[in-house]
Amino acid sequence: MEEIKEQPEVTKKEKKPKTFRRGVLTGVLCSLLVMALILGGLVFALRGSLGTLADLNLSKLQYISTLVHHYYYEDVDEEALAEGIYKGYMEGLDDPYSVYYTAQEYEDMMIDTTGNYAGIGAVLTKDTTTGQVRIVNVYDDSPAAKAGLQADDIIVSVDGHKGQSEDLDQFVHYVRGEEGTKITVQYERDGKTDVVEVTRAQVEVPSVKYKMLDDAVGYVYLSEFSDNTKDQFEAAMADLESKGMKAVIYDLRFNGGGLVDSVTGILDDILPAGTTVYMEDKNGERTTYTSDDEKQINMPMVVLTSGNTASAAEIFAGAIRDFDYGTLIGTKTFGKGIVQTTVPLSDGSAIKVTMATYYTPSGECIHKTGITPDIELEYQFLGGDDETYDESLDNQIQKGLEVLHEELDK
Structure with a gap:
């Protein structure tokens, strides 16, 4: 139900x-x-x-x-x-x-x-004007939190898939995946761009x-x-x-x-x-x-x-x-x-x-x-x-x- x-x-x-x-x-x-x-x-x-x-x-x-x-x-x-x-x-x-x-x-x-799902433990939103994908919330003790990602970070790309070029639903499927696999996340914070590797895990919402x-x-x-x-x-x-x-x-x-x-x-x-x-x-x-x-x-x-x-x-x-x-x-x-x-x-x-x-x-x-x-x-x-x-x-x-x-x- x-x-x-x-x-x-x-x-x-x-x-x-x-x-x-x-x-x-x-x-x-x-x-x-x-x-x-x-x-x-x-x-x-x-x-x-x-x-x-x-x-x-x-x-x-x-x-x-x-x-x-x-x-x-x-x-x-x-x-x-x-x-x-x-x-x-x-x-x-x-x-x-x-x-x-x-x-x-x-x-x-x-x-x-x-x-429950296998992913990085972040809530994303997409700006309808700029097309940017932004982190709204990072769950405590999640892979995203452990990798240092924070709320308000802009996700530029995941494994080369650019956030601005993708439908949000499709972009999320690049973020999710099999437990234990890794993704490369390029993100922007305070005008500076950085890259971090995140290992997917089971996430309890x-x-x-x-x-x-x-x-x-x-x-x-x-x-x-x-x-x-x-x-x-x-x-x-x-x-x-x-x-x-x-x-x-x-x-x-x-x-x-x-x-x-x-x-x-x-x-x-x-x-x-x-x-x-x-x-x-x-x-x-x-x-x-x-x-x-x-x-x-x-x-x-x-x-x-x-x-x-x-x-x-x-x-x-x-x-x-x-x-x-x-x-x-x-x-x-x-x-x-x-x-x-x-x-x-x-x-x-x-x-x-x-x-x-x-x-x-x-x-x-x-x-x-x-x-x-x-x-x-x-x-x-x-x-x-x-x-x-x-x-x-x-x-x-x-x-x-x-x-x-x-x-x-x-």
């Missing part, structure tokens, strides 16, 4: 700005059909449980293909045409969350879902960041719910509790979702016994996720939300609210209350199809409506123009501290 997120070594992700940027909002989970369309010699084959396709006029497709081959002014890429048919078929559902992935797109999506805000309140930032988020969350909470944490702020403002199993596993660590979320398909079949009494976090808590808080993150916020287990602060969430299932195809591609609606423990469907927090508060940066972001200058975090200290003082 997954939600696509920004890719490590692909796009700007972890750096917090003074104002909210657009979160990455995409869909979760599994698939009910397998489609194989083969266009070559104008053959269109369908396999799997597709039901009737009487309305699909294959002769029309054949005629269109004939016209394209006759009139189009350049050579025709048959593979690209075939991929376009697959994508178009899914687009016909008029559902932005039901999509076809090429083999490369599916590979990238799975890297993001698992939170951090989806949890944490710190003590004062002597009593801990802060846990959750960027997504991937395969490794639960382990990172448990390690963070244990460390914070060892430092004297008596209350906690969970920051979901940039969390576009992730794995249902991941978020419900974390809710199982937090909440007492009960239903944390349930899903219903078009036939009324219900799937229920529950928490038990084996673990429970008994302390005041705040959940920060925004319009970027979506899907699995809304499952988290909805459960905390319905259990009356914490205070939600911020702005209304995105409102993605449907789930998808992803099925890989034999050629390495995959499809993702919306298959159910999910409901909060109280039975509320939040799709297209979102969750309104207990305390509605627009984000405001409290610092000056020359100051950089800090939690002490974040009005929503400061409101959370105020609420929690009031509870601790009771």
Whole structure:
């Protein structure tokens, strides 16, 4: 069960700005059909449980293909045409969350879902004006960090492939590779160019960041719910509790979702016994996720939300609210209350199809409506123009501290 997120070594992700940027909002989970369309010699084959396709006029497709081959002014890429048919078929559902992935797109999506890949451990972005590829973030203890690469370094080339000449997705594939192999990275820093050799290694993408805000309140930032988020969350909470944490702020403002199993596993660590979320398909079949009494976090808590808080993150916020287990602060969430299932195809591609609606423990469907927090508060940066972001200058975090200290003082 997954939600696509920004890719490590692909796009700007972890750096917090003074104002909210657009979160990455995409869909979760599994698939009910397998489609194989083969266009070559104008053959269109369908396999799997597709039901009737009487309305699909294959002769029309054949005629269109004939016209394209006759009139189009350049050579025709048959593979690209075939991929376009697959994508178009899914687009016909008029559902932005039901999509076809090429083999490369599916590979990238799975890297993001698992939170692990072989690479150098840097987050890259490409300037649309200059074409320069820049490092946004370097993960701690990563190959990039060990090689001395830093945030804001400009990556000039990787093994001779120039960043300005390549599409960012393609450039990232030059950066990633087999564990233990080496790449030569040419980079620019403060106007000076240098070259460094970096050995690729398995990288675990951090989806949890944490710190003590004062002597009593801990802060846990959750960027997504991937395969490794639960382990990172448990390690963070244990460390914070060892430092004297008596209350906690969970920051979901940039969390576009992730794995249902991941978020419900974390809710199982937090909440007492009960239903944390349930899903219903078009036939009324219900799937229920529950928490038990084996673990429970008994302390005041705040959940920060925004319009970027979506899907699995809304499952988290909805459960905390319905259990009356914490205070939600911020702005209304995105409102993605449907789930998808992803099925890989034999050629390495995959499809993702919306298959159910999910409901909060109280039975509320939040799709297209979102969750309104207990305390509605627009984000405001409290610092000056020359100051950089800090939690002490974040009005929503400061409101959370105020609420929690009031509870601790009771």
